[in-house]
Amino acid sequence: MSLSTQHWHHLHGAPLATGIMKQEPDDFVVEELLGFELTGDGEHHILWVEKLNTNTAFVAEQLSAFSGIPLRDIAYAGRKDKYARTRQYFSVYQGKHSAPDWDAFSCENVTILKVTRHNKKFRLGALEGNKFTLTVRDFAVDDIAALSNRLELIKQYGVPNYYGQQRFGEMRTASGVRLNGNLELALKMTQGEKIKNRNKRSMAISALRSWLFNEVLSKRIEQNLHQQILPGDALQLSGSNSFFVVKENDDMKVLASRLKQRDLGVTAPLYGEGKSLTKLAAEDFEQAAINAHTDMIQALAGLGLKQERRAIMLFPDELKWEYENNTLLISFILPAGCFATSVMQELVNTAT
Secondary structure, eight states: OOOOSSOOOOSSOSOSEEEEEOSSGGGEEEEEEOOSOOOSOSSEEEEEEEEESOOHHHHHHHHHHHHOOOGGGEEESOOOOSSSEEEEEEEEEOTTSOOOOGGGOOBTTEEEEEEEEESSOOOTTOSSEEEEEEEEEEEEESOHHHHHHHHHHHHHHOEEOOOOHHHHOEEEETTEEEEOHHHHHHHHHHTTOOOOOHHHHHHHHHHHHHHHHHHHHHHHHHTTOTTOOOTTOEEEETTSSOEEEOOTTSOHHHHHHHHHTTSEEEEEEEOOBSSOSOOHHHHHHHHHHTGGGHHHHHHHHHTTOBOEEEESEEOOEEEEEEEETTEEEEEEEEETTOOHHHHHTTTEEEEO
16 A cells, blocks of 8 residues: 555646756755744854755754754754755753854854854744745746746635645655655554654654645645635634634634635644544545545554644745746745645646
8 A cells, every 4th residue: 555645636727837846955945934033042052054955853963963962952943855955943952061162063064154042942833934945947838928827826825735745755866756755654653563763753653644634635625625614614813823613603704704814724634632623514524535544543543643733725925936048936935834845836847
């Protein structure tokens, strides 16, 4: 048995162009946006780090090895793409250790750009968002006007908030890019195989949970229910993780108006233990969408994960683009935890 990541539905139709992403590291640039001010004092060193073709966990290990501070006291707000140029924050809790001389830190393809202090440890997801600047080379499109129209549709109506391919495993090998390694591990876990490596186990669990979310989301797109509220839906308040469940006697016209204004968003499940958080027609829809995968949901529940919700639609902010000499340059800002590939797959079929 294998799990595909290629069958999920597009919102605006098939991509209109082809091109190559990540031909060079600077073709994929990501920069974290904190959304809050650092205090400038406290026991946590905040490092503004630029890395090139290096994964986030490796950088944390190198910071630990250099400073002598345990890895458990080094944190970051989000994992960033490996095959890219990225700028992100790391927090290092000094505690009883001597203050490291960060100017002496040396690691290939990793540069500490700035050091300050803060009074709290960073937590995963504690970001306002990320700014992406992407270059697509060998960009080929038959109708540039249609592409421009597609971009305007994305501005107005957003894109499905899918988890991107990197969540499911994306490894470069001598023969090309190998996909879905994390999902393969997840399937082995559901079949009783133990994964001792903590990091690999965590990625496998996350991949399976994300795959099930994408399945439900794709079904809503397929049935044109992405902007329609069902009785019993869990609606998220924009800009927060809070949500409420739609009751039978709620004013659906008012809720639909708030949805259109992006004050609310429809959500899909991140599965875990306990009963469904949705009710009525929404619960029936979600159960039908994953009916063939109840064993996977039970496996996630057995791991003690709590059920959560995630918005199904994603609206890029500050979306800008330029097209010249067979190259597309595009930039946008996404909330923390969202994937640039969710935007790009509505535009272009890409080789990596």
